[in-house]
Amino acid sequence: MRRKKQLLFATYEDFDKARDAVAELKMLDLKEMIVENIELYSPIEHPEVEEMLGHFNQPIQRFTFFGAITGTLCAFLLVAAAAQAMFTVQPQGGKPVIPLPTDIVIMYEGTILFGVLSTIIAFFIYAGLPRRLKKHYNQKVSEDHIGIEVQMRPEHMEKVRTALQSNGALEIREVTQ
Amino acid sequence: MALKRMLENWSRLRQQDYYAEEPYMWGMAIDLNKCIGCGACVTACYAENNLPVVGKERCGSGHSMHWMRIERYWTEPEGTPEIEQEEASDFPERGAHYLPMMCQQCNHAPCEPVCPVAATYHSPDGLNTQVYNRCVGSRYCANNCPYKVRYFNFFEFWKDLPHPLEMQLNPDLSVRDKGVMEKCTFCVQRIRAAKDAAEDAGHPEHVEDGTLMTACQQGCPTQAIVFGNLKDPESKVKKSWASHQVELDRYEQDKSEDVRGYRVLEELNTESCVMYLDRVRDTEA
Amino acid sequence: MKDIEWARINKDVLASLESPRAAFWIVLAVCIALVLCGVAAEVYQYKHGLGVALMDKPHYWQLYISNFVFWIGMSHSGTLLSAILLLTKADWRKPIYRFAEAMTLFSILTAAIFPVIHLGRVWYMYWVLPYPNQHTIWPNFRSPLLWDAAAITTYALSSILFLYVGMIPDLAICRDNAKGWRKKLYTALSVGWMGRATEWMAFRKTYVLIACFLVPLAVSVHSIVASDFAMSIMPDWHITSFPPYFVAGALYSGCAAIITLFVMLRYIFKFEAYMTTEIMDKTAKLTFAIAMVWNFLNLGEYASIWYSNDMFEKEVLIQKFIGPYAPVVWGMLLCAMVAPFAMAFEKFRHNMWAMFWLSLVLQLGMWLERFQIVSPPLASNHEPWTWAVVWPGTVQLTLTAASFGWFTMLFLIFCKIFPSVSMYEVKEMVFHRRHASSRDEMEDIGKIKDEVMRSEGGLA
Numbered sequence: 001m002r003r004k005k006q007l008l009f010a011t012y013e014d015f016d017k018a019r020d021a022v023a024e025l026k027m028l029d030l031k032e033m034i035v036e037n038i039e040l041y042s043p044i045e046h047p048e049v050e051e052m053l054g055h056f057n058q059p060i061q062r063f064t065f066f067g068a069i070t071g072t073l074c075a076f077l078l079v080a081a082a083a084q085a086m087f088t089v090q091p092q093g094g095k096p097v098i099p100l101p102t103d104i105v106i107m108y109e110g111t112i113l114f115g116v117l118s119t120i121i122a123f124f125i126y127a128g129l130p131r132r133l134k135k136h137y138n139q140k141v142s143e144d145h146i147g148i149e150v151q152m153r154p155e156h157m158e159k160v161r162t163a164l165q166s167n168g169a170l171e172i173r174e175v176t177q
Numbered sequence: 178m179a180l181k182r183m184l185e186n187w188s189r190l191r192q193q194d195y196y197a198e199e200p201y202m203w204g205m206a207i208d209l210n211k212c213i214g215c216g217a218c219v220t221a222c223y224a225e226n227n228l229p230v231v232g233k234e235r236c237g238s239g240h241s242m243h244w245m246r247i248e249r250y251w252t253e254p255e256g257t258p259e260i261e262q263e264e265a266s267d268f269p270e271r272g273a274h275y276l277p278m279m280c281q282q283c284n285h286a287p288c289e290p291v292c293p294v295a296a297t298y299h300s301p302d303g304l305n306t307q308v309y310n311r312c313v314g315s316r317y318c319a320n321n322c323p324y325k326v327r328y329f330n331f332f333e334f335w336k337d338l339p340h341p342l343e344m345q346l347n348p349d350l351s352v353r354d355k356g357v358m359e360k361c362t363f364c365v366q367r368i369r370a371a372k373d374a375a376e377d378a379g380h381p382e383h384v385e386d387g388t389l390m391t392a393c394q395q396g397c398p399t400q401a402i403v404f405g406n407l408k409d410p411e412s413k414v415k416k417s418w419a420s421h422q423v424e425l426d427r428y429e430q431d432k433s434e435d436v437r438g439y440r441v442l443e444e445l446n447t448e449s450c451v452m453y454l455d456r457v458r459d460t461e462a
Numbered sequence: 463m464k465d466i467e468w469a470r471i472n473k474d475v476l477a478s479l480e481s482p483r484a485a486f487w488i489v490l491a492v493c494i495a496l497v498l499c500g501v502a503a504e505v506y507q508y509k510h511g512l513g514v515a516l517m518d519k520p521h522y523w524q525l526y527i528s529n530f531v532f533w534i535g536m537s538h539s540g541t542l543l544s545a546i547l548l549l550t551k552a553d554w555r556k557p558i559y560r561f562a563e564a565m566t567l568f569s570i571l572t573a574a575i576f577p578v579i580h581l582g583r584v585w586y587m588y589w590v591l592p593y594p595n596q597h598t599i600w601p602n603f604r605s606p607l608l609w610d611a612a613a614i615t616t617y618a619l620s621s622i623l624f625l626y627v628g629m630i631p632d633l634a635i636c637r638d639n640a641k642g643w644r645k646k647l648y649t650a651l652s653v654g655w656m657g658r659a660t661e662w663m664a665f666r667k668t669y670v671l672i673a674c675f676l677v678p679l680a681v682s683v684h685s686i687v688a689s690d691f692a693m694s695i696m697p698d699w700h701i702t703s704f705p706p707y708f709v710a711g712a713l714y715s716g717c718a719a720i721i722t723l724f725v726m727l728r729y730i731f732k733f734e735a736y737m738t739t740e741i742m743d744k745t746a747k748l749t750f751a752i753a754m755v756w757n758f759l760n761l762g763e764y765a766s767i768w769y770s771n772d773m774f775e776k777e778v779l780i781q782k783f784i785g786p787y788a789p790v791v792w793g794m795l796l797c798a799m800v801a802p803f804a805m806a807f808e809k810f811r812h813n814m815w816a817m818f819w820l821s822l823v824l825q826l827g828m829w830l831e832r833f834q835i836v837s838p839p840l841a842s843n844h845e846p847w848t849w850a851v852v853w854p855g856t857v858q859l860t861l862t863a864a865s866f867g868w869f870t871m872l873f874l875i876f877c878k879i880f881p882s883v884s885m886y887e888v889k890e891m892v893f894h895r896r897h898a899s900s901r902d903e904m905e906d907i908g909k910i911k912d913e914v915m916r917s918e919g920g921l922a
Contacts, residue, residue, distance in 0.1 A: 091196065143408060294590060333510070
């Protein structure tokens, strides 16, 4: 049977306080191994979260690279096959049936199109979107507050709550999923 | 299927003169010495090819559809002093110079590669074909034609044809609707008929020279226009090209002083299939 | 700008979705009227053939094509401002990039109309698309028009995705504050964005990656539009320097358009706190620099034609300056070459309404430039017998006016439904600037401390 998740969701009024709270949780975790997952909710991007929460494994650029190469190849196959389509080879203007210089233009555009599309697909995959809003999502987060969502075992909840509270949490919601 | 053919014929598909081995290459020679500017060729073309007569007003606004036209120039031959040139333009009857201009059926046609839907391409017998049904009317081909011999159906001209004049339309080819580009075809319907006749007669790759005439050639009272197969060494047109030292696959002819052959705007490397013979004029007269 | 409260940013921008000035409705009504006129003109042209647009031999192309080039050109600055300034981390782009990107998108949508209404047989337009069909005929990829189709499709898709992805965090803000149908719309579009760190990290990476694609893409798009002309055989179209010339011209007219819309939005939606004179100053400087690039390429084109001494090209060039189209060419030189020098003066750059009128003059200049690229070479081509001068008729002019209405209409509707100033990026800008200044303060305090320590040491 799947164990129920126990979550605490705390909001802070600025990023510095949230950073301190995360640091304290990390210390706590180092000592007693009680925190299972921390997620930070913020209205703007903070590049520092990578240091705070550990490395994010999001190889989006790999999608981009292979998408772009697929685009180049597909574009070439399209133009080369279309140039001498099913039954009608059409030489024009004294040029070869498959003229490479003109094909390069289409290949260039194909590269970019597929590159962009695969990047977007990778974005949705690694950002975990689209998804439903979580029940405990606080609308203040989209305005100016920072939220911290901590997952832990039910027996450790009080410790975590104290840690969150001591750093000036405005509100702490308790969530069981 | 297309991919399979591409892999098999890669070197042929990359080759420039794809149709080099074909038995026909239609060409023309026009002697400007013989041309009197009567316009019979133009009239013949109208009758043969179902060209719409657009009327005075639309002709004035540049919407006329003459696949063949007689251009008039009043420039004097080279070497005439400038003052005399100016005087000459006051006497057009002395200096008029006619040039029948129609599609030059270029082998390196600038109009062909620019069509977005491949409505114009090069046929195996060297014709620059226009597929009316495929044309969407982007008009890029007409812009890119240095001779400006492509004509666009700006209106529904066929609707203006009063009954019973539609009875005199040529049934061998279609009447074009609005939004379609058209141009001289070297009377492709006649070429098609002549090829079929040759096949029936048992020599499928040889149309006898002289059995096939374009409408303009037929209409010309001074026989200034010669039409035929440039790949046939015995044809009149080939002999004429050879005697005036004009060759295909050149953008500058290497020839002696006294021959008169040239191709219009040859330096653009369009490889046109129509040779003109320069008019010889007496500057003293 | 560092003192704006975040909550106020939300409030101000969200208010733009609710209560614009009355000018908004007036402009919108005028635009819709123009679009309706355009529809009528197109129906008339559709019914009677393209002859009613007064194009003829040899003017097979005219205003439709020059409008196409104009609108495609205008679309370029949204990408420039957004992508290049993003990659170079210039933070003044933040309050204005959203509407610049929207401008990109809508000018592409406007431009895309012109090749369609330009076609002789609009109803077979889909033949240009490569799809498997019963004719077993495919479009011709040798044609620059097909490159156009490919480039514009790519450009439209990429820039709409760039705009959309960049807007997701803002859509989430809208979702949290909206009611009724707007709530449903924003909920669907914001795809459950909650501002999690995972989302933000993926978001930033994606955004930069797409920006990296968009810069070369934008350059290629207008180069390809230039090759419609440069790949042809016509004198004064067949010019090697056309692609960079077109790209510079595109950025130029696009920057002018950004200035126009900047002032317009600032007034209509009361964005005075965000679209500051400081940003206008920077945009104007950028425009000035691009104008000078364009000037150089324009003069370079004339010089190289003159120097080449090619009979046909030189004739067209001479005809441009003294022929029937001379007013257009001189008008262009006045509006696009001389007028931008006004931006060299700081006082001028800081006057919003002066910049508004100047930007309209620049755009007029660039519009004339597109007209003089298309028409005069056709009027004096290789074949002297066909030389003719034709001016565009009522149908073409109506459709041109309608295109401006169509663009402005789409743009205004966009601004009414979506936040036209990026809320989260303005917050970021405020946050970083505040941090930077507090860091400066800390440093100052540190310096003072050091000095005090030193002097105390000296005293001892």
